[in-house]
Amino acid sequence: MAAVAAAAGTFARRMARSGVLFPRSSPQVWPQAARQPPGLLPAQRRAFSNNKILVELDTSSGVATMKFKSPPVNSLSLDFLTEFCISLEKLENDRACRGLIITSAIPRVFSSGLDITEMCGKSTEHYAEFWRAVQEMWIRLYGSNLVTVAAINGSSPAGGCLIALSCDYRIMVENPKYVIGLNEAQLGIVAPFWFKDTFVNAVGHRAAERSLQLGLLHSVPEAHRMGLVDEVVPEEKLQEKAVAVMAQWLALPDHARQLTKSMMRKTFRTLSSSHPKTPSRSHFQRTWRC
Numbered sequence: 001m002a003a004v005a006a007a008a009g010t011f012a013r014r015m016a017r018s019g020v021l022f023p024r025s026s027p028q029v030w031p032q033a034a035r036q037p038p039g040l041l042p043a044q045r046r047a048f049s050n051n052k053i054l055v056e057l058d059t060s061s062g063v064a065t066m067k068f069k070s071p072p073v074n075s076l077s078l079d080f081l082t083e084f085c086i087s088l089e090k091l092e093n094d095r096a097c098r099g100l101i102i103t104s105a106i107p108r109v110f111s112s113g114l115d116i117t118e119m120c121g122k123s124t125e126h127y128a129e130f131w132r133a134v135q136e137m138w139i140r141l142y143g144s145n146l147v148t149v150a151a152i153n154g155s156s157p158a159g160g161c162l163i164a165l166s167c168d169y170r171i172m173v174e175n176p177k178y179v180i181g182l183n184e185a186q187l188g189i190v191a192p193f194w195f196k197d198t199f200v201n202a203v204g205h206r207a208a209e210r211s212l213q214l215g216l217l218h219s220v221p222e223a224h225r226m227g228l229v230d231e232v233v234p235e236e237k238l239q240e241k242a243v244a245v246m247a248q249w250l251a252l253p254d255h256a257r258q259l260t261k262s263m264m265r266k267t268f269r270t271l272s273s274s275h276p277k278t279p280s281r282s283h284f285q286r287t288w289r290c
């Protein structure tokens, strides 16, 4: 847990540096319109936007939508990861929010995974900070109390796939050009064990072993067949489907669903207590030949 506290300290410093604005006019806790009798109030929307992520909360349904908007390919840079964690924490602390839909505002790409430029030609301290940010993103999302739905509207390799896998439900747009998977082995690197465990939890051991060893990026129908994504829809139906799935999950009492989720996601606790070592500078240099 000391490692988690250290990560929290680093996170606070990154937040301070990130320049993300918390509008003074916004209360810390948004109004609890979700508890109003349905139909009495018009739908209320609150939005906040950083440089790389846009968040909109519909306070009448309790559902937030997070859109990645970091061109060209929504790569997971340190700034992106920091904004992601800030946005998620803000929603977690908001009693009006019960569910989160994650999607992309960039055409054809959900997320290209970890930003390769963050792992090249930087200091050891930078690598450590970046790696902590990657772990923190996963710990927060995988362990989130919110219902999380990934609306995958583009390719989603490596770290992008991890984001989708960390959600409770994955819906992907049917498009022959889109791929998803943990392709680390193709890049000459090893997916960390918590990437692997999250993958195994979704698709089972045999499918994960083959896919990980070969570093496969799966087509959408293949990803659906193996259980990597739960549903496939045409692009124009994605939003509607995500909202419908969310409504189904939110129909349950929060406490029972949350406790069940936390019981199922034991790996989360394992990583929180063991906090695997940051890959060394030479590891990154060997991997990316920089």
Ligand SMILES: CCC/C=C/C(=O)SCCNC(=O)CCNC(=O)[C@H](O)C(C)(C)COP(=O)([O-])OP(=O)([O-])OC[C@H]1O[C@@H](n2cnc3c(N)ncnc32)[C@H](O)[C@@H]1OP(=O)([O-])[O-]
Pocket (backbone or CB within 6 Å): 072, 073, 075, 076, 108, 109, 111, 112, 113, 114, 115, 116, 117, 155, 157, 158, 159, 160, 183, 184, 187, 189, 190, 191, 192
């Ligand atoms: C350590 C262990 C765990 C590791 C986990 C990881 O996630 S490792 C990460 C594993 N990730 C992968 O293996 C994903 C590799 N990427 C892809 O497969 C494709 O880019 C795509 C399918 C995401 C989008 O295809 P598309 O045809 O729409 O786009 P495009 O291909 O033309 O690229 C446009 C621009 O984006 C740039 N750029 C791309 N990715 C990254 C990145 N991760 N970072 C930074 N930049 C990236 C690309 O260089 C190009 O820049 P340029 O030349 O314009 O200055």
